[in-house]
Amino acid sequence: MIQAVTVVPDGDGYLLGWRGGPDFVEVPAVGGRIVLWLQEGLSVAECTARAGEMVGEPVDVEDFLHDLTEAGILSDEEPPGDTPPFGHRLGRILFGPAGLTAQAALVVIGVVLLVVDPALRPDYHDGVPFTIPLASLLSITVVSAVLTVIHEMAHKLAAAQYGVYGRISFGRRLFFIVAQTDVTGLWVLPRRRRAVPLVAGILIDAAIVAILVILQEFVGPDPIMRVAVFINVGAIVAQTAVYMRTDFYALFLVLTNSKNLWALKGAVFRRLIRRAGRNDLDLIGAATPRELFWARAYLLLYVPGVAIAFSYYFGFTLRATLRVIGLAVSAIPDGGWSAVGGVVALLVILVPMGFGLTGAARSGIAAIRRAAHSGLRAQTEMPI
Template sequence: MRRDRDEWIVGRTATRTFVALPAAGARAVELLRQGLGVAATAEVLRAETGEEFDVADFVTDLAALGFVARIGDRTLSDTEPPRASLPWLRPHHVRFALHPALPVLVGALLAAAVAVLVRRPDLLPGYRDLLWSPHGSLVLLAGAAAGWALLYAHELAHLVTARAAGVPGRMRLGTRLQFLVMQTDISGIEPAPRRHRLTAYLAGIALNLSVAAVLVPVLAVTGPGTTAHRLLAAALLIALLPLPFQCMVFTRTDLYFVLQDLTGCRDLYGDGLAYARYVARRAVRLAPAAGKAAAGTPDGTAGGTADPSLRLPPHERRAVRLYSAVLVVGTAACLAFMAAVTLPADLTLLIRAARGLGPGHGLAGNADSAAVLLTLGGVNLLWLHTWWRGHRARRAAARP
């Protein structure tokens, strides 16, 4: 349990189920945990607040969430907790991840790297650094290997930091619009202190920045034009490339969870999506053809549909409405870029690679084509598989 403004965050870390309760609800949970029965809990709440509470219905709701172990002599069945990644990793193994000195160390590494770049601006990476070899197959395969290794390390940083806070955590593949991502579910971090929560959210970004900061001075002492220098420059760029993606908060990146925490919103994405849909429906109903009869009423309704943001506290309402605009514009821009650039480029490369296979193209030509098909085609097939698996899971969860 953790107090958050006028509410309390209450839940179970093992099942990663958390809810926001008013003060009276949190007090009821506390009394029930002490062993008081339903009637006794209701009596204490009446004496403390002067109000009547239906504690029996409240207990029923808690039981549906898996928060109740026993009612009388009857033991309730428990839901199986989600499987954790690296279950052998214990909090005491990784307690260092929450040490206050760690952010200072990361800051010192970044400061040193910036100082080197100020003296040696020629070390700033550019897209040509990725093309470290004239053989496209080598560039693709090495880039894919380095990118996935760094991605795993990024998510491992989230897992380690959350585990240090006592949260199991689970790493798995997922999709964000047209992007294939690896994500770490650290649900259960909600009752932790804010410093621990923000550290867990930002651990992946800190890992990328730390890797880049270490590579900069190493790159500075490596001979320009050598293979080692070219490989280090490519690794530096690969470490930095995921960081702009983190600014796309409309895809629920690491910075999205930081934003959600700082604004005090419970479900910034879900509430923002609901508000965007409400605005879209209202715009359709208020179109000139619909006439003035469809105009919204003072209570925030439009054609019988209530504004979902009105049920939120004022500070959440403002954040949700602003985020909904970012969500709509960002999603539209991403999908438009995919349709205009990414998809045509991928199809062109795949078609060229397919045509480049055969006895008339030599060993090098066939190797390059096979590498493109394996790398690019494999990523797209993995995206489709991951998206379909997530879609089926969401449909199964929505069934009554």
């Protein structure tokens, strides 16, 4: 259905997509013009003639349309209806000019209070607000879940104001289990409009921290509020870790106009350590100088970033976690409900931690194997 295809100018070419699908392709200027002509009602023959005049040589429009169908851009499915009015309106309220101004004002006030009053600043002890391990664990779990939903809904609502749908799911970043919102549909928007939906979660996290800090300044310290501030400050810090495909990673893609940064970064790194395979070399060969520049720049962030992530995990997150584990273990010999609470606390902590650590270990082993395999292929196919 050609009318459902979105055509967005991007550099010297166009990005073609489908608002109801996850696939987008970059085409030269003539490709974008062909789709626009078809949407205006011109026939394939007329588009073929115009395209030939535009580029100075024959253009196979039918083959071009076939390629778009194979790529999932053209579809016989009906496009979805408009974004639900409530989501669109709420997105405009929260992330339109007035909403962004209000959030910015709150954050400024919150930062000033944190600077002026050290007692309001989060501390790792806030990760264990109660001496009863199960109470601490449940409070952290519930508050984390609520804040996570708010964070992901912020992405959805900020995208909804432009009529783009988002899908929430769960995934992993290194050894962290995370929630994530798929807003691939933002590719249908011009670059400048993609930024706010991508950082909307961070914006709402910062606004919530500011609100809680302001409340505590007037009503006094509260353990649950301090837990929420502790969690959201940690979440904001974690989002700056562009080496883990965080919100700021997505923003980095927009700012640098990169579309295949993750794969190209890996190819550049493997070539650097002489483990590049044929696919890596083909990817590097097809990249533009600008794309290679940003891949190298990103690599300079990625390598130390992973080291920082490990330092943060083992020096901060793990310390708070081990304290809760210690409290849970100490409660088991007491018997009764204390023992039950201790066991439940251990399960709630250790199960997701186990998934995260084992997943990270599997990814690391797979990366090592791919590097070794790529190296053998490179030596066999292109000996030097």
